[in-house]
Amino acid sequence: MLSLERKGGTGKTTSTVNVAGWLASQGRRVLLVDADPQGNATMALGIEANGADVWRLLVRQDPLSDLLREARPGLDILAGGEQTAVAKEAYQSPFLGFGKPRQFG
Numbered sequence: 001m002l003s004l005e006r007k008g009g010t011g012k013t014t015s016t017v018n019v020a021g022w023l024a025s026q027g028r029r030v031l032l033v034d035a036d037p038q039g040n041a042t043m044a045l046g047i048e049a050n051g052a053d054v055w056r057l058l059v060r061q062d063p064l065s066d067l068l069r070e071a072r073p074g075l076d077i078l079a080g081g082e083q084t085a086v087a088k089e090a091y092q093s094p095f096l097g098f099g100k101p102r103q104f105g
Contacts, residue, residue: 013040024074031068034080042079045071049081059086 010089013036021034034041039049047069054063057078 013044017041017044020075023070024072030075030080032071032075035084036080037082037085039079039081039084042077042081043054045077046077047071047077047079048079049079052081052083052085053079054081055083055086 016032020030024030032041032045033054034049035054042049053067054070057064057067065077067078069079071077
């Protein structure tokens with residue numbers, strides 16, 4: 001599931017967190033990626049939103065498995081926060097050598 005909308009206050013975070021929690025409660029394995037620099041989905045799950053996790057994945061290319069945090073049984077999150085915006089800028093910059101497609105596995 002992907003929740004995209006530029007306008008604030010449309011219920012993206014609330015809907016995403018609730019659907020993720022419901023799916024996990026039904027025995028599904030869920031990965032929630034909080035790509036928002038505000039980190040509201042991360043904080044809604046009671047996790048500190050430092051945003052370094054998305055940055056570490058995209059910029060430093062740390063292994064995804066090292067960055068995931070268990071929010072609830074069956075529900076992992078890649079935490080968002082302020083550093084997410086920095087990661088986006090660095091990843092898209094041709095001067096920093098990022099922006100190349102990357103295989104995640």
